[in-house]
Amino acid sequence: MTNPPSEPPPPTVDEPIAADTLPVRIAAAEAMRRLNHAMVAHETDPELLQRIAREANATAAIVEAGARRQRPIRQMKTQLWQTTPEEGQRLAHFEECMVSGRANPMGIAMQPRRQGDRIVADVNFGAAFEGAPKRAHGGAVAAVMDDIMGYVLLLTATPAFTGRLSISYRAPTPVQTDLVASAWMDRRDGRKVFLVGDLRTAEGDLIAEADALFVAIPRERLT
Ligand SMILES: CCCCC/C=C\C/C=C\C/C=C\C/C=C\CCCC(=O)SCCNC(=O)CCNC(=O)[C@H](O)C(C)(C)COP(=O)(O)OP(=O)(O)OC[C@H]1O[C@@H](n2cnc3c(N)ncnc32)[C@H](O)[C@@H]1OP(=O)(O)O
Incomplete structure (x- = not known):
């Protein structure tokens, strides 16, 4: 046969x-x-x-x-790093990102923008992101913090991969509620970029804190 x-x-x-x-x-x-x-x-x-x-x-x-x-990698290797985002500019590294892409049918659709040296994003975890009862899944929160920290790299045109990500869950993350995520660079040591961030309610109450080590890579490694 x-x-x-x-x-x-x-x-x-x-x-x-x-x-x-x-x-x-x-x-x-x-x-x-x-x-x-x-x-x-x-x-x-x-x-x-x-x-x-x-x-x-x-x-x-x-x-x-x-x-x-497939993922438009050519564009990511070139255009993404050519211009520094302007104040208030809505950012998207690619529109099908599972966290911040508007064109991903199963994503979180977080809306990031530049605010000075920080990236700030409006985020609302829909009902399908519930983990523990009435709380957004901790992994979804970690994904949001990973992604928003990635956007900080655009401010210094530094392609990098997440090496380590740590989240402190300080309070339940409500679902179906408008929240605000922020991230900024703490320090840099050669290829090691240390980023921090937090997730808060719209009133400013702390929900989660994040810190991460991103390792800078040459653009050619974006394959
Ligand atoms: C989804 C998109 C992904 C693309 C992201 C790229 C750029 C950002 C793009 C746009 C920005 C906009 C939005 C953000 C988008 C996404 C954000 C999420 C990003 C990710 O979701 S990304 C996927 C998850 N991520 C990985 O898929 C990484 C897998 N992994 C590796 O690819 C390697 O492992 C790597 C590259 C990490 C290092 O490898 P390497 O060979 O280049 O470097 P090496 O090992 O020599 O480390 C050099 C120095 O960093 C120290 N070091 C390394 N790793 C460490 C660790 N884990 N803990 C503590 N220290 C560490 C060493 O100890 C040494 O330190 P020292 O020099 O002091 O000895």
């Missing part, structure tokens, strides 16, 4: 989302995040759940027939 000839790999697109399709990608991702959180937070008839499964699977099959995409 012979195996059928294998299909040639589908063409791969290594480009950032085109400006004209970005708004519709974001809108589709937003709608899916809304549905995800709604399914967790609301009672739903079994018939409706069956319809969701049927329609989602049918839609997924259409999407999967499209050309494959």
Whole structure:
């Protein structure tokens, strides 16, 4: 018995989302995040759940027939480090990031911006991010702090990977509540970049503190 000839790999697109399709990608991702959180937070008839499964699977099959995409690394190696973010500028290292990408259908969709030497982000953990009862999952909090600290690297154009990340959970992280994450550089020692940050309520009460060691890398290692 012979195996059928294998299909040639589908063409791969290594480009950032085109400006004209970005708004519709974001809108589709937003709608899916809304549905995800709604399914967790609301009672739903079994018939409706069956319809969701049927329609989602049918839609997924259409999407999967499209050309494959991959993370636009070329752009990350070049453009991302060319300009320093301006005060108040909304930042996105790539729009499908699971933490800060607006176009990720299952992401947290944190909204980071520059504020002086810091990065500050509005974040609201939807119902699907609950871990312990009524609290956002600690791993989701860690992901937020990792990502926001990564944005601090843009202020000094220093590509780096997280080597160590430590979180102190000082108070429960409420879900479905507007929160504010912040991060800034503590110090640098050669390739070792020490970053710190915190997560607070909108009123400024401390929820979590983070500190991390990022290790600077040459851009070529972003593969
Ligand atoms: C998801 C995006 C990822 C891309 C991020 C890149 C750039 C940022 C981009 C945009 C900014 C915007 C948003 C932020 C985006 C994302 C933020 C999240 C970032 C991540 O989510 S990133 C993924 C998780 N991360 C990894 O996937 C790392 C796996 N790992 C390695 O790739 C290597 O392990 C590495 C590179 C860490 C070091 O390797 P290496 O060979 O280059 O360097 P080496 O080992 O020689 O260490 C040099 C000196 O650092 C000390 N050192 C090293 N590691 C240490 C540790 N863990 N604890 C304590 N000290 C440590 C040594 O002790 C030595 O110190 P000394 O010189 O004093 O001896």
